[in-house]
Amino acid sequence: MIIARQMDVRANIKKYFDIAYHGEAVVVPRKQDRNVVIISEAEYRLLEQLKRASAYNDLLTDGIGKKGKISVSAKENVKARNKEKLSVIKNLKDDWNGNGAPAFSDELIAKISDLIDELMIQPEIFPTALGTIQLEYDNSGHDHMEIEIGLQDEAEIFIVNYNGKESFENITVSTAAINDRIKDFYG
Amino acid sequence: MDNSFKNDEKLYRAVYPPNISSMYWKSDGSVSSAAFADPNGLSVERGYYRKDEDVVSAMQMRFTGSIIRVYVKNCRDIGAEVRYLPSNNSPYHSEIHGSATTPLLSKTQRRYLAEKASIILSSL
Structure with a gap:
């Protein structure tokens, strides 16, 4: 400086x-x-990213619900965060992305809810405009794993290693199968 | 404006749903690749060399949520196509397609763009 x-x-x-x-x-x-x-702009972007990460972590422990934000109970609980986020996803209406994305079926919501209850490590969950819900994991080795789940019995796992190597695999959607992949991913 | 894009042109994407600001933000502050999945093609606003703040102001006339930005080069680096498709709502409307025949970006493409995306406006 x-x-x-x-x-x-x-x-x-x-x-x-x-x-x-x-x-x-x-x-x-x-x-x-x-x-x-x-x-520099690069430094500014990094500071903004850190600020968002800090704000996100604050949301996990914020027991006061605010309009437009996902709140959780006073205890920091990632599973509870995912359950609350899932309830937000459940309430999305048709065309929620402004480009024709369908609302999410009760069946899919229940499927993801059951997984959240049983998975050994909680993912970050995100809706897609394909009517699926994407579970994401990132390990300390900078590997990344996505599991995209829809109403089908099979899901596709996409892994990108720290060195950029990609792999794809189809698995039957079950708690046991996904937990096995989580164990492999985290070593 | 026409359908030609130079590599250094910026493309801006509104992150939906606008009233749920944290939907696609990951715990490390980055954007999930899920934000780039759209079977109808990924809607963006082409920058056409306008300043970021001018693009944001224009987009905020119609949208209240967060805005992210990528470059045309980022799309071409992974084989995605950028198409200029002006609409009634915006003369700058464009779309990013996975290929000439497939509007949906592949998982590889979505992941790459998520990593390259800069968050221009965060309502978080």
């Missing part, structure tokens, strides 16, 4: 922009402590 006077920055703006672009923050003191910091 460097500190630069406002008049210096004005006179040499390209120089200070280049400094910020290459990863060093430029602090510009101003009157009444109304200081500013010049950083």
